[in-house]
Amino acid sequence: MQTAEPGLALAPGRSRARASVLTGLADRLAPGVFLLPAVLVVLAMSIFPLIVSLYLSLTRFKLGKGGFSFDFIGTLNYQKLLTGSQQFHFLGKLELLSPVAWGVVAAAAALGLWLTLRAGSLLSALGRLVAAAGLVAAALLFGATLSAGGQLGSLGVTLIYVFVGVGAQYLLGLGLAFLCAQKLAGRRFFRVVFFVPMMITPVGVAYTFRMMTDTTKGPFAPLWQLFGLTDFAWAATAWGARIAVMIGDAWQWIPFMFIVLLAALEGQPREQIEAAMVDGAGRWQTFRYVTVPAILPVSVTLVLIRVIEAFKIVDLPNVLTNGGPGIASESLTLHAFMAWRALDLGGSAAVGYMLLFIVTFFCVAFANLARRPGGSA
Numbered sequence: 001m002q003t004a005e006p007g008l009a010l011a012p013g014r015s016r017a018r019a020s021v022l023t024g025l026a027d028r029l030a031p032g033v034f035l036l037p038a039v040l041v042v043l044a045m046s047i048f049p050l051i052v053s054l055y056l057s058l059t060r061f062k063l064g065k066g067g068f069s070f071d072f073i074g075t076l077n078y079q080k081l082l083t084g085s086q087q088f089h090f091l092g093k094l095e096l097l098s099p100v101a102w103g104v105v106a107a108a109a110a111l112g113l114w115l116t117l118r119a120g121s122l123l124s125a126l127g128r129l130v131a132a133a134g135l136v137a138a139a140l141l142f143g144a145t146l147s148a149g150g151q152l153g154s155l156g157v158t159l160i161y162v163f164v165g166v167g168a169q170y171l172l173g174l175g176l177a178f179l180c181a182q183k184l185a186g187r188r189f190f191r192v193v194f195f196v197p198m199m200i201t202p203v204g205v206a207y208t209f210r211m212m213t214d215t216t217k218g219p220f221a222p223l224w225q226l227f228g229l230t231d232f233a234w235a236a237t238a239w240g241a242r243i244a245v246m247i248g249d250a251w252q253w254i255p256f257m258f259i260v261l262l263a264a265l266e267g268q269p270r271e272q273i274e275a276a277m278v279d280g281a282g283r284w285q286t287f288r289y290v291t292v293p294a295i296l297p298v299s300v301t302l303v304l305i306r307v308i309e310a311f312k313i314v315d316l317p318n319v320l321t322n323g324g325p326g327i328a329s330e331s332l333t334l335h336a337f338m339a340w341r342a343l344d345l346g347g348s349a350a351v352g353y354m355l356l357f358i359v360t361f362f363c364v365a366f367a368n369l370a371r372r373p374g375g376s377a
Contacts, residue, residue: 057349077350092145092153101143108139131365154335162310173257181265198255206319209248238328241321264298
């Protein structure tokens, strides 16, 4: 009687085991292999411009005979923005702080200290301390540029567009969403009407408001004449131009706030509201202690998205006011565009990177401040 050798008997079993291991490994690697090309393309499209623009911000572009050159100058473009010839354009005209401005700075410092002390952990306290330092720096900037003889630069104007504009958009969007969440007649019609402005391009919105603010030839010229405002020009005064830009931006982006907040309000469990009403809570108490915490995560994400978009505003100030009068309504993005159009590629890239640093700082600070002590927004 013949018997098979042990090695030959185990060979098929080893082959099947090896094939099973390879199949499992291929199944685990398949998603990464298929996604890797797309991820590499996205990273290349994102990282390559950042690296190139960083290099440009450290150079000076010069036209020469037969072509052009980039001369490495280090951080001179950034120094020019902060302390040099472009300080007026970037930071504005700085003056000594008035007593009122010092009071605002002290209030900002007290608010930052209070928020830091309410942090739930050491890491959160450090983050809030950095955010408080940024808040005090912003208060110093506005105090120095809004005091007698001072003038806002593109940084201060952009911060006004972000803080005042986005804040007003959120409050108005929340109010409209709260109204449309009630059982009111015609609420479906108004939901559609409120959403229409978002379908128009920013350039179209800018040209529309440019015609509307024309007191001599615009569609509202008879109305302006009725109120005796034919000699008034929105773009002739600094704050008039800024307000016109913020109104146009709000008209376009309030629908975005409205539709997202409406979805959050309608997705809130009715049991919580009914329980609060049974316990004797009024409408304001229910809204403050039940509705606001329920929509807080959505609100934080929504405001972050709008803050990032508001920092990049360029269409409205460019078309509506051309950044004027002077640089009174010029945003940071428009500042960078103006420098690029003047072939100051290094200065334009430096403004773009300063914008990147500022956006990152404010978004991280806002996310840290909006986070609850338990770790969630």
